Amino acid sequence: MKYSVNLKKRKKYDVVVVGGGTAGASAALSSARNGSKTFLVERLPFVGGTSTAVLDTFYGYYTPGKHSKKIVGGIPDEVVAGLKKWNSWLERPNTHGAGTAVTYNPEYLKVVWEELLTEAGVDILLNAQVVDVIATDDKHITGLVLAMKNGLEFVEADYFVDASGDADICHFVGFGYELAGVDEPAQTLTTTFKMVNVNIDKRYSIKKEEMFRLMEQAAESGQYKLPRRDGSDHITPVGNMTATIMTRLDSFDKDEAGNIINATDAGLLSTAEIEGRKQSMEYIKFLIDKVPGYEHASLSSFGYQIGIRETRRIYGLYRLTKEDVLSAKKFDDQIGVCGAPIEDHHGGQGTHWVYLPDGEVCGIPYRTLVPVDSTNLLVAGRCFSATHDAHASVRSMGQTMAMGQAAGLAISMAAKEKCSVKKVNVQGLRQALKDAGAVVDIEDENNG
Template sequence: MPVYTQELPIVAEAEVVVLGSGSAGSTAAIAAARTGADTLLVERYGFLGGTSTMVLDTFYGFYTPADQAARVVNGIPWEIVERLYAYGMVLERPSSYGAGQAVTYDPTTLKVVWEQTVGAAGARLLLHTFCVDVLKDGDRISGLVVASKQGLGLIMGRVFVDASGDADLVFKSGAPFEAAGTDGQPAQSLTTTFRLGGVNAERARAVKRDELVKRMKAANVSGEYRLPREEGSIHATPIADVVATNMTRVAYVDGTDPFELTKAEVEGRRQALEYTRFLREQIPGYEHSYLMNFSTQIGIRETRRIWGEYRLTREDVLSARQFEDAIAQCGAPIEDHHAGNNTRWEYVPDGGTYDIPYRVLLPQGVSNLVVAGRCLSADHDAHASVRSMGQCMAMGQAAGTAAALAVREDGTPHRLNVGKLQERLRMDGALFSGATAVAAAK
């Protein structure tokens, strides 16, 4: 145990402490508080949402990508979409890539929706607080060591949820994980997203995807532009003349290394400017567009994946496997943004779904910790399917519910009766075990 901890003040205490407020962590905090636990959500930035509000504007994973798209995620995640609808800030649209029906929202509104929903559930928030270490007591975490403008402090808790995206609590606890890029497949590349205003939507819409790709290739061949990804996407948003992009590509970066991330941030913005120039000069409808913003930070797809009680595999995805300890389901394809100029897609057969088992959220060797979101236990390819925000939220609902139920027992999510967890999740609208469709896509 680090010596400095003996001197540190306790800045907060809760029964369930959730680290990280991305789509997984915010949903986990809502679920834990609604299940009756005194819950604290801790976040390093000054707003909620993580990647969902600082990089992106489209939820995937709610729908299967089949022709007859079916919605396979419900519960708290869908409630978030309904709250966005109440603000008139959602646009459901067919995906131009085959990732399934897209749920595009306004990310600024989503920041408020997360705050309101977490607050109404009764969870407390602590923003501007970075977790740098953990306090251990045998195989349990007893507290988080956090840093803020006031210095170092401790947050004590009974059960912890690691929704940091990077498995920071698993890493700091000394529990096993696999770093992306160390299993023979390069880590997925990083992307700085950007939004353009002043777009003539009608003229821009007339340029179909094939034509856009053709023009990107031609631009590279001409030597006038350097566009690392030739099939990057642009889509409409709920705001009339604004489009959002997913075009830049920065490869071979360890998303947990600040030195590598520094270079990646600079390179991502450089590429974003180059794509903006290309669009303004080469694509009808963009002549008078202007750069509205870059993502708050570069988007990181994959870093540490924990070694859990079970590891979701590529075979599980491609055989649409069902599990007895299912807590959520997924029909999203394997979508691998490797270092090349295109993206690799592989689909769950027959537009079906596979289950996400509870055990992929349980890290080995730490008994009062459950994870949620993109740091789950999965191999590279399974991760490339299950990381969509629809599933991160569904995992968050399961992790938060499990943490709160565990508080009522011996504080050990690993020993929780899974049937009891599933019963509570079903009651709260979650979908799993089989391709349960609740709604056809609009």
């Protein structure tokens, strides 16, 4: 064992969930509600991950296109109900892009997540990062090493969910994964920012295409450094405030030995955080100078951290592919569905979109949450088992919540049965998810 027995030991849990993003928060909630003593460890000072630290819009709740269907339920609905209580929610109907958006004020969302989790009895530890695992030789995990201001501590559990987004626990224990950027270019990074004092009516006097033309023109003039020419801004539930997804930064590089490094590398991330704010200033200058409605606007805030789309994707019992997504494939063990297009933010000036047939969805198999070598750990969220393209569809937050709800329930079922995650009664899991309001199956025909 690498660590001395002197590490301070916390109390033991049935289930530890690592990472409190949309996937991890949903997993912890689901596990605790099923009766397991559940501990949620999050390195940030709040829960929500990308949903509260970077963004303000849920996609994946609806299929895009003319025949839009609602395709998530359960926890995603409870989260929206919580936001509605604070009147901090709006739907932005959309037949293109990723479909109808659910936009919220992330400050309220932090509180909504906290209320749901504490009501369910989840023990939450913020400002604590898992930095290693304790495991047997056959990769059965027995505990996690936590790093905090007061040093290292140790927490034991019988079962674990890796919802770190970056598959940190799988990395530490030695499970197989694909490092984004090695086989295919990894999706780019984005620093988000919000603008206040925007004249919204004036802003929407021009359409998206005109906005892109202005961006292109400004970039071509050489006066503004705007690498992405189809960046977007949108209204928020806060008056005269817009939020943006505009900047674009490389998410992988090579180290001195020629190995690929990506957004799990603190050095690469440090450079990207600084460069992301610098690039944002170019877009802010462009908006104020060139876009109607922004004449008197000002920067309100940057995202708490840079937005990371993909880093490590585990090798699971099944690997979801582009063909599965685009053919709207269904699976006997699916625990949720996805209708979002493949949305690839590559390194060029635009964004690549590929759609499923209108109104259709593909299934998300339980096996994509089960690392090949795992006995007592599931993953949930953006580190699930998928190729680069399939991931570019299924990473929307409606789906990461659905995966989290399923993984939390499944791990709790495994904990009660004291069985391997490979032996979970998947049809029982699917029924229990349906009973909890989740959308697990959906008919193929359009509902017009």
